[in-house]
Amino acid sequence: MRAFDAGWGGAVWKTLGNPIVNVSSRFGAVDYNGQKMMGFNNIELITDRPLEVNLREIAEVKKRYPRHAVIVSLMVESRQEWKDIIRRSEDTGADGLELNFGCPHGMCERGMGSAVGQEPAVLKEITSWAKEFARTPVLVKLTPNVGDILDPGLAAVEGGADGLSLINTIKSIVSVDLDRMVPLPRVGQFSSNGGYCGPAVKPIALHMLAALARDPRAGRLPISGIGGISNWRDAAEFIALGSTSVQVCTAVMHYGYRIVEDMIEGLSNYLDSRGMKSVNELRGQAVGNYREWGELDLNYKLVARIDPKKCIGCQLCVTACHDGAHQCIFTGRLPKDRPPHAHAHGQAQPPTPFPVGELAGERVPWVDDPECVGCNLCALVCPVEGCIEMVQVPNDKGFESWHDRVAKGTDKVPGGLHD
Amino acid sequence: MFDGALSGERLEDRLPDAKPLYSPGQAQAEAERCLYCSDAPCIKACPTEIDIPTFIKKIASGNVVGAARTIMTQNILGYSCARVCPVEVLCVGSCVYNDWHREPIQIGKLQRYATEHALKKEQEGGLRVFTPKAPSAGSRRVALVGGGPASLACAAHLALEGHRPVLFEKRPLPGGLNSTGVAPYKLHLADALAEVSYVLSLGAELRHGVVGETVSADELLREFDAVFLGLGLGEDSRLGVPGEEGPGVHGATAFIEQLKTDPSYSLGSVRRALVIGGGNTAIDVARELAQLGVQDVAMVYRRDRASMSGYTHEMDLARIEGVRLVERATPVEVLREGERVTGLRVALAGAEPAEQILPADAIFLAIGQSKLRAVASLFPGVELDKRGCVVVDAASRRTGNPRVYAGGDCINGGKEVVNAAADGRDAARHMIQAWSEALWQIFPSICAASRAPTPSGSPARPPPTPASR
Numbered sequence: 001m002r003a004f005d006a007g008w009g010g011a012v013w014k015t016l017g018n019p020i021v022n023v024s025s026r027f028g029a030v031d032y033n034g035q036k037m038m039g040f041n042n043i044e045l046i047t048d049r050p051l052e053v054n055l056r057e058i059a060e061v062k063k064r065y066p067r068h069a070v071i072v073s074l075m076v077e078s079r080q081e082w083k084d085i086i087r088r089s090e091d092t093g094a095d096g097l098e099l100n101f102g103c104p105h106g107m108c109e110r111g112m113g114s115a116v117g118q119e120p121a122v123l124k125e126i127t128s129w130a131k132e133f134a135r136t137p138v139l140v141k142l143t144p145n146v147g148d149i150l151d152p153g154l155a156a157v158e159g160g161a162d163g164l165s166l167i168n169t170i171k172s173i174v175s176v177d178l179d180r181m182v183p184l185p186r187v188g189q190f191s192s193n194g195g196y197c198g199p200a201v202k203p204i205a206l207h208m209l210a211a212l213a214r215d216p217r218a219g220r221l222p223i224s225g226i227g228g229i230s231n232w233r234d235a236a237e238f239i240a241l242g243s244t245s246v247q248v249c250t251a252v253m254h255y256g257y258r259i260v261e262d263m264i265e266g267l268s269n270y271l272d273s274r275g276m277k278s279v280n281e282l283r284g285q286a287v288g289n290y291r292e293w294g295e296l297d298l299n300y301k302l303v304a305r306i307d308p309k310k311c312i313g314c315q316l317c318v319t320a321c322h323d324g325a326h327q328c329i330f331t332g333r334l335p336k337d338r339p340p341h342a343h344a345h346g347q348a349q350p351p352t353p354f355p356v357g358e359l360a361g362e363r364v365p366w367v368d369d370p371e372c373v374g375c376n377l378c379a380l381v382c383p384v385e386g387c388i389e390m391v392q393v394p395n396d397k398g399f400e401s402w403h404d405r406v407a408k409g410t411d412k413v414p415g416g417l418h419d
Numbered sequence: 420m421f422d423g424a425l426s427g428e429r430l431e432d433r434l435p436d437a438k439p440l441y442s443p444g445q446a447q448a449e450a451e452r453c454l455y456c457s458d459a460p461c462i463k464a465c466p467t468e469i470d471i472p473t474f475i476k477k478i479a480s481g482n483v484v485g486a487a488r489t490i491m492t493q494n495i496l497g498y499s500c501a502r503v504c505p506v507e508v509l510c511v512g513s514c515v516y517n518d519w520h521r522e523p524i525q526i527g528k529l530q531r532y533a534t535e536h537a538l539k540k541e542q543e544g545g546l547r548v549f550t551p552k553a554p555s556a557g558s559r560r561v562a563l564v565g566g567g568p569a570s571l572a573c574a575a576h577l578a579l580e581g582h583r584p585v586l587f588e589k590r591p592l593p594g595g596l597n598s599t600g601v602a603p604y605k606l607h608l609a610d611a612l613a614e615v616s617y618v619l620s621l622g623a624e625l626r627h628g629v630v631g632e633t634v635s636a637d638e639l640l641r642e643f644d645a646v647f648l649g650l651g652l653g654e655d656s657r658l659g660v661p662g663e664e665g666p667g668v669h670g671a672t673a674f675i676e677q678l679k680t681d682p683s684y685s686l687g688s689v690r691r692a693l694v695i696g697g698g699n700t701a702i703d704v705a706r707e708l709a710q711l712g713v714q715d716v717a718m719v720y721r722r723d724r725a726s727m728s729g730y731t732h733e734m735d736l737a738r739i740e741g742v743r744l745v746e747r748a749t750p751v752e753v754l755r756e757g758e759r760v761t762g763l764r765v766a767l768a769g770a771e772p773a774e775q776i777l778p779a780d781a782i783f784l785a786i787g788q789s790k791l792r793a794v795a796s797l798f799p800g801v802e803l804d805k806r807g808c809v810v811v812d813a814a815s816r817r818t819g820n821p822r823v824y825a826g827g828d829c830i831n832g833g834k835e836v837v838n839a840a841a842d843g844r845d846a847a848r849h850m851i852q853a854w855s856e857a858l859w860q861i862f863p864s865i866c867a868a869s870r871a872p873t874p875s876g877s878p879a880r881p882p883p884t885p886a887s888r
Contacts, residue, residue: 313456315458316457
C-alpha cells in the first residue's frame with residue numbers, strides 16, 4: 001500500500017504456496033568500483049507466512065486500492081493444489097495470476113520453480129491446468145536458466161498463457177568468503193546457490209525479452225519485463241524491446257518505493273520528447289532492429305575520433321587499444337610501427353596538423369584510421385563524455401550481409417583450413 | 420626501538436596531523452576514483468618514479484601490502500615521503516583530474532595508507548613487504564655518514580641485496596630531518612623513528628659517531644668497501660646584524676629539533692614572534708608557532724611574496740592560520756632591553772619611512788643552513804662546488820673518489836626527502852653494479868654463469884664515471 005501511495009501502478013505479490021521455512025542469512029551482493037549492489041543474489045524461498053494471512057491482506061489491498069493491479073504469484077505442486085490456490089487467490093479480487101516457474105534455488109529441489117521452467121512439457125501442462133481453473137489472466141514467469149528461452153516461452157504459449165514475464169533470477173554463487181572458505185550468503189558454515197538479479201542481469205534479460213518479442217507466436221502476448229530495471233531509461237529499453245509492463249524489485253529493495261517518481265517523470269518526459277502519447281507507441285520499436293548477426297551490413301565502417309578539446313590525456317584509450325583491441329591508437333609526433341598483423345602498409349602516420357589538446361597538450365593520442373576497425377573500445381573506456389566519437393566512413397559498397405554473401409557464393413574468406 | 424626518546428611529552432604532541440590516516444573505506448573510495456592512466460603524468464612528476472596508478476589499483480583491490488611493495492620498490496622511504504612530500508607540486512599537481520577541473524587523486528594520503536598499513540604488518544610480524552637477501556661471503560660493507568633520509572634509503576637498498584650497511588649518526592636520534600626537522604603536523608618523531616626501525620630491521624646497523632672526531636675518514640675508507648656521504652646541512656645561518664647574539668634569537672632548524680625531541684623545551688612567554696626568511700622552513704616555523712598559540716606571528720622577507728621560494732599552497736595555509744607577511748623588509752638590528760629581545764629594526768625597500776621597528780619577543784632565523792664542508796673534505800678526491808655542495812656524477816651519485824658516493828641535501832643544497840630517497844637508492848644500485856662490473860672484469864667466465872639481473876626497477880646503465888653535476 002505504501003508502494004501504491006508512492007505511485008506504483010501495480011504489484012506482484014510474494015509467491016504464495018504451502019508456507020516454507022527460510023534460512024538466515026539470505027542475501028548477497030556484488031559491489032563494483034564503489035557501486036553497491038550492482039548485482040544481487042538471494043536464497044530466500046516463497047512466502048513463509050500462512051496462506052490465510054496473505055489472502056486476507058491481498059483482499060484488503062484490493063478493497064482499498066481497487067484501481068491498482070494486484071497480481072498473485074503462485075507456486076504449488078499437484079493439480080489439486082493449483083486448483084485450490086487459484087480459486088482462493090481469485091476470491092480476493094486479485095487482477096491476475098503469475099505462475100512462478102523460475103525460482104532457481106530451494107524450491108527447484110522440491111520439483112517446483114525453475115524445475116518446471118526448465119521442462120517445457122511440464123511447464124505447458126501446468127499452464128494448461130491453471131488456464132482451466134482461472135477466470136483472471138494467467139502470466140507465466142520464465143526462468144533464464146535455460147539454453148534457449150523460446151523453448152519454455154513457446155511451451156507457455158501452447159499451454160494457453162495470457163502473458164509472459166521474464167526473467168526470474170539466474171542461478172548463482174555471488175562470492176566466496178575467503179577467510180571461512182564458504183560461498184556467500186553464509187548459513188552457518190555452509191551456503192547454497194541463489195538467484196542473481198539487479199543491474200548486472202539487465203543485458204541478459206533484454207536479450208531474452210527480445211528473443212520472445214520477435215517470435216511471431218510469443219510476441220503476440222503481453223510481456224512483463226523483469227531484470228535489473230532501476231530507472232526510467234531501463235524501463236524504456238525493456239518497453240522498446242517488447243515489454244508491455246515492467247517489474248522492479250532489487251532497485252526498490254536498495255532505494256525504496258520512492259524511485260518510481262523519477263521513473264514516471266523521466267519516462268513521460270522521454271515520451272514527450274519523442275512525440276509519443278503513450279508507452280504503447282514505444283512498445284516494440286526496437287524489436288525489428290534486432291537481427292541475426294548474419295543480417296548485419298559488412299560494409300558499414302566506423303573509426304574513432306578523439307576530440308583534442310575534451311581529451312584530458314589519461315591515455316586509457318591507448319592502453320585499451322594496444323592490449324585489448326587493434327593497436328591503432330598512438331601518441332607523439334613521430335610515425336609509429338604498425339603491429340605485424342596490420343592490414344595497412346608502412347608506418348602509421350600522425351595526423352597533420354598534429355593535435356595539441358586544450359587540456360592535455362601533446363598527450364592527446366591519435367588514431368591510425370586505416371587500422372581502426374571501429375570496435376568502440378576506446379570510446380567505452382574514455383572517462384570524458386563526448387571525447388571519443390565513432391564516426392562513419394562513407395563508402396560506395398552498399399549494404400551486404402553475410403547471408404547475402406552466402407546467397408551469392410562469395411562467403412569464402414581466404415586463410416582458412418581449406419586453402 | 421627508540422621508546423626512550425619518545426617517553427616525555429614534547430611540544431610537537433600538541434600539533435595534530437594535518438592529513439589524517441584514511442580509514443579502509445575512505446582509501447578504497449579514493450583509490451577507485453583513480454582513472455589508471457597509462458604513461459601516467461603522476462609517475463613522471465615523482466622524483467623516485469613510483470608506479471602510482473598500479474599501487475592505487477592495488478589498494479582498490481584490497482592488496483594493500485602489494486601496494487606498499489610497489490611504492491617501496493622505488494622509494495623505500497615511501498612512508499615518510501607520503502607524509503612530507505609537497506604532493507601539490509609533484510604527483511597530485513600533475514593528476515589529469517586537475518586539467519579536467521576536478522579534485523585530483525589524493526596520492527599522498529593513499530601512499531600513507533598503504534605504507535603505514537605495511538609497516539604495521541612488519542612490526543606485528545605479518546606479511547612482509549620485502550625479504551632481504553641473506554648476507555654472504557660476497558656481501559660488501561658500506562659506511563654511511565649521517566643517519567638521514569639519503570643514508571637510510573641507501574642502506575635499505577644495500578641491505579635488501581644482502582650487503583652490510585653501517586650508519587654513523589652524530590645526533591642521539593637517527594632519521595635526520597624526518598626526525599628533527601619536519602613540521603609535526605606532517606610527521607611526528609615517533610612515526611619517523613618507526614620508519615628508521617624498519618630500515619634497521621632489513622639488516623642495516625646504526626652506530627653513534629662523528630666522522631672526523633670519534634671515527635676518521637681513513638678508518639672508514641680502510642674498513643669499508645664504500646662510503647656514502649649523507650651529511651645533510653649544518654647550522655642555521657645567521658643574519659650578521661647587531662644584537663643577534665644572545666637569548667631570544669633562534670635558528671629555525673634548531674628550534675624545530677627542540678620542539679620535536681626535547682621534552683624540557685617550552686616557548687615560555689613568547690606572544691609576538693618574527694620568522695626571518697621566505698622559504699619552506701620559514702613557513703613551517705611560522706605555522707608551528709601559530710598553531711602552538713603564539714598570538715602574533717609575522718614572516719619577514721626581503722623581497723615580495725611572488726619571489727618567495729616557499730610553496731604557495733603552504734603559504735596559503737599559513738595565512739589561514741593567522742601568519743602575517745612583512746614583505747621587502749631586510750633586518751638591520753635586533754633590539755633588546757638588557758638580555759630580552761624587544762623587536763627587530765628592518766629596512767623597507769621602496770617605502771617611506773625607510774626603516775621600521777617590528778616589536779617581538781622572539782626571532783627565528785630561517786635563512787638557510789651552512790654546508791658541512793669540513794667532513795666532506797676529509798675524504799680524498801671528494802670535491803665541493805662553489806656553494807659548498809659535494810660534487811657527484813648525476814646518474815651514479817659517485818664523487819671524485821670512486822669509492823665514495825653522496826646524496827641528499829649535501830649534494831643539492833637542500834631539497835625534499837624524496838630527492839634524498841632517490842639519491843640513496845641510485846647510489847646503492849650503482850655501488851652494486853660497480854662491484855659486479857669489477858668482478859666481471861676479473862672472472863668473466865664465472866660471472867657469466869651466475870650473473871643475476873639488476874635489482875627490480877634498476878636501469879641497466881654502463882659503469883658510472885665521476886663527472887661534475
